[in-house]
Amino acid sequence: MPRIKDLPKLDRPRERFLEKGPDALSKSELLAILIGSGIKGKNVKQLSEQVVRKFRNKFLDIIVDDLLEIPGIGEAKALQIVSALALVKRFYEELGPKDNIVLSAQDAVSLTSEIRDKKKEYLVCLYLNARNALLKKEVISIGTLDKSLIHPREVFGPAVELRAAGVVLLHNHPSGDVGPSKQDIEVVNKIIEAGKIMGVNVIDFIIVSESDIHSIFTDIQTSKNKTTHYVSDGVQNSLFDLLETEQSAYTPTVKKIHKIYFSLDERVKLGxxxxxxxxxxxxxxxxxxxxxxxxxxxxxxxxxxxxxxxxxxxxxxxxxxxxxxxxxxxxxxxxxxxxxxxxxxxxxxxxxxxxxxxxxxxxxxxxxxxxxxxxxxxxxxxxxxxxxxxxxxxxxxxxxxxxxxxxxxxxxxxxxxxxxxxxxxxxxxxxxxxxxxxxxxxxxxxxxxxxxxxxxxxxxxxxxxxxxxxxxxxxxxxxxxxxxxxxxxxxxxxxxxxxxxxxxxxxxxxxxxxxxxxxxxxxxxxxxxxxxxxxxxxxxxxxxxxxxxxDGRSNARIDDEQIINILKSRGEVNIFERDYRAFTTGKSDTDGHTERVFYCKVTK
Structure with missing residues (x-):
């Protein structure tokens, strides 16, 4: 691999920066200047390209441990990069108040990135005005989420004081699995019902981990092939409105199979x-x-x-x-x-x-x-x-x-x-x-x-x-x-x-x-x-x-209603079921495990 000093002068990040300024450099070239030197078999430019390619739009949220997973990035280089990001964020925050408009789940997540790697569970509420601009961000609870511990007044008390038009709730899962738990669903339902009574839109409930997010609003809209933006054609729906109108257009035929199948190995030749x-x-x-x-x-x-x-x-x-x-x-x-x-x-x-x-x-x-x-x-x-x-x-x-x-x-x-x-x-x-x-x-x-x-x-x-x-x-x-x-x-x-x-x-x-x-x-x-x-x-x-x-990681990623809605876009759907005990990773057992085959005769 060519060393940086062996490259033409115009291809070296430092020299280009001095001659043409930062706007002439790519993200990876700017990072190369920050890292300073490469590793065996890879110059600093190639190393920085690898880092940018790996994290892409999540670059601003990386932590030291993320960088240490990359061969050649040691603790010193990782600290350099993360410290520089933290410094820039801090100066940016001190520039003064500005409107943070929250129009999607990604917007909300970007405002609460600090909870993604927390070891304890956090419930955070974003209070928004009628333009979906952020009025206030507040931590509602720390610890395991439980409907018996979370009272709606803790969410809607500040909403009334701020005259907020809507709220977005975010909850982190330290386990890394962003699938909604039973407790999550119970809390969401309780808050949605309270929001309807209080006249405050519960726009979204988002579960985050270090590397993934799960938005209930996005899930509902995606299943109906609709926009995932919170405001569309001037209309802001609440989760209550979406869930209330979320009805399956038709019920597919479900056929339960009770036949016993025998798996008899064919005779294998010796060796x-x-x-x-x-x-x-x-x-x-x-x-x-x-x-x-x-x-x-x-x-x-x-x-x-x-x-x-x-x-x-x-x-x-x-x-x-x-x-x-x-x-x-x-x-x-x-x-x-x-x-x-x-x-x-x-x-x-x-x-x-x-x-x-x-x-x-x-x-x-x-x-x-x-x-x-x-x-x-x-x-x-x-x-x-x-x-x-x-x-x-x-x-x-x-x-x-x-x-x-x-x-x-x-x-x-x-x-x-x-x-x-x-x-x-x-x-x-x-x-x-x-x-x-x-x-x-x-x-x-x-x-x-x-x-x-x-x-x-x-x-x-x-x-x-x-x-x-x-x-x-x-x-x-x-x-x-x-x-x-x-x-x-x-x-x-x-x-x-x-x-x-x-x-x-x-x-x-x-x-x-x-x-x-x-x-x-x-x-x-x-x-x-x-x-x-x-x-x-x-x-x-x-x-x-x-x-x-x-273990929540074993729960299905796509629910039945999403599957049926997607398949029926191509034709009529039938479901065949039989009970079955599957080979899992050995860390979890499941109750009520059913193997299903969804059949669709394609007519569209």
Whole structure:
């Protein structure tokens, strides 16, 4: 990488600043001057570009810990940046009073950024005049939100004194999950009712965390494809008005399925493994009969089946026949490789694969390597970790083409799953290292002749949907705020094999580029975009209700009413239900868990 002093004078931030002034510099160039110097392999300009790209419009709210996650940013540089931001904010606040107009949830959040990283729960109220200008910001309570502790007079007493026309309430969740809790809903309902009596509009109730927000107003308006601005066409609605008029246009048919399905493993050849022989969150293997019955009943005679959030790929494989083309897609490389091996490889020399697997199993791995240095003694025994690293290196040497490489990496990923000291994912490892069986790779067992016309992708589903067409679109997105890139970071690292820096006790790499919108507050918006751009005849959506979870992060991101409203924009909706106990992250249990498949016959 070129050093700053090796760049032409006009490309150096300091020199450009002195010659042309600050307006001639980009944000990253201004930051480069503040940081001062780069790190090994990356000059200061490249480092500052990385920082700006990572935080974007949240740059002003970053804290020291955020910056320490970036390789090369130490405590001194992080303090420099955060101190400079704090200094600018302080001078700006002292310039004098100004009108802060609150027209959206983002406006409200920007005025209360100080509560986002608090360790205790805060309830803050913004009092607004008829122009939605801020009159006052006041902390209503500190501590767990409870309807028995929050009295409406604490919110509306100042509103009467200020002659406020409306209020926006903001509440932080230190846990990081911005899904409304039962207590949140009770408090909101109590305050909304009081606001109607007092004649003060309760405009919005917003839940914030360090990295996410959830606006009730935005959710309601998004579900109706309406503007998320608080004032539209001169009209300011209250949450009471919106909730009072929020009625579903029609009730979809719900069919409860009581049939018992048996998942009988097919006979596996000695020394081989099948696609479903892997632990994975949300795996649909035990629900295949349920899904297949619905497809056969509703989608008769299809030729192209698309599994656009394929995960392990078991649903696509269920319909993979010579006369059916399967389109399988997953954003994670550690899912894409098995999809490519099992569903995308139409020509394979199994004898050659067996010889390479035998070679990999026989490798001596006595020296430390990238993988054993980071994951040995925790996720794996030191011996297995050394061997995993050595095998991954060897695969790049002996793979003859991309399909051959996909088959070998898949064999490694499935073998790794068998010896991992985890509960099935890599958010954490078990405290006691008692998984001591040796690593052994097997050969994948599949029928390549069924894969001739299949298409395998590793793309963002919302981008891919604009490029493909199919008869049946099967959608199985993430349900809750748990990012799959967090749960399977180690397998992503092993698959890509770029040997990035890792951080924290769990040894996670930077995963910004593989985060899913379906785990965020914007999930319903992403889903609406996907459905509106789908070129298909039938839509099948797997989306469970996750019941009442003890851990809020397990609660569904998109509620039933939003799902139904979005799907019915394309045609009539039916819902199929059956009780099911899912494989979770092991930290929470759910009551009333129901697996549902929403079916939409596309007519619009």
């Amino acid at each position: 081989r493994f099948q696609l479903q022989n892997r632990r994975f969150l949300g795996n649909k293997y035990k629900l295949l009969g349920f899904i297949e019955d619905i497809a056969n009943e509703k989608c008769n005679g299809f030729n192209v089946f698309c599994d656009i959030f394929a995960g392990t790929g078991v649903v696509g494989e269920r319909f993979n026949e010579k006369n059916i083309k399967v389109i399988a897609n997953d954003f994670l490389a550690s899912n894409y490789m098995p999809l490519k091996a099992f569903l995308g490889t139409s020509k394979v020399d199994f004898e050659g694969i067996e010889k390479k697997i035998e070679l990999l199993n026989g490798l001596e791995a006595n020296e430390a390597n990238y993988f054993s240095n980071h994951f040995g003694g925790t996720y794996f025994t030191l011996e297995n970790a050394r061997k995993i690293g050595a095998i991954r290196e060897k695969i790049d040497e002996i793979a003859t083409d991309e399909n051959n490489k996909a088959v070998l990496i898949t064999a490694l990923l499935y073998a790794v799953d068998k010896v991992a000291n985890t509960v099935g994912h890599y958010d954490a490892y078990r405290k006691k290292l008692d998984t001591i069986q040796p690593l052994r790779l097997l050969v994948p067992d599949f029928e390549p002749e069924n894969n001739v016309n299949n298409e395998i992708y590793k793309e963002d589903a919302n981008q891919l949907i604009r490029k493909i067409s199919c008869d049946v679109l099967y959608i199985d997105p993430p349900y809750n705020s748990r990012q799959y890139s967090d749960a399977y970071h180690l397998l992503e690292n092993l698959t890509a094999w770029e040997k990035p820096s890792v951080h924290g006790k769990a040894k996670k790499m930077d995963r910004t580029h593989i985060k899913s919108d379906y785990c965020l507050q914007s999930a319903s918006k992403a889903f609406a975009d996907l459905i509106s751009n789908a070129d298909c005849k039938h839509i099948l959506l797997s989306y469970n209700n996750t019941g009442e979870s003890k």
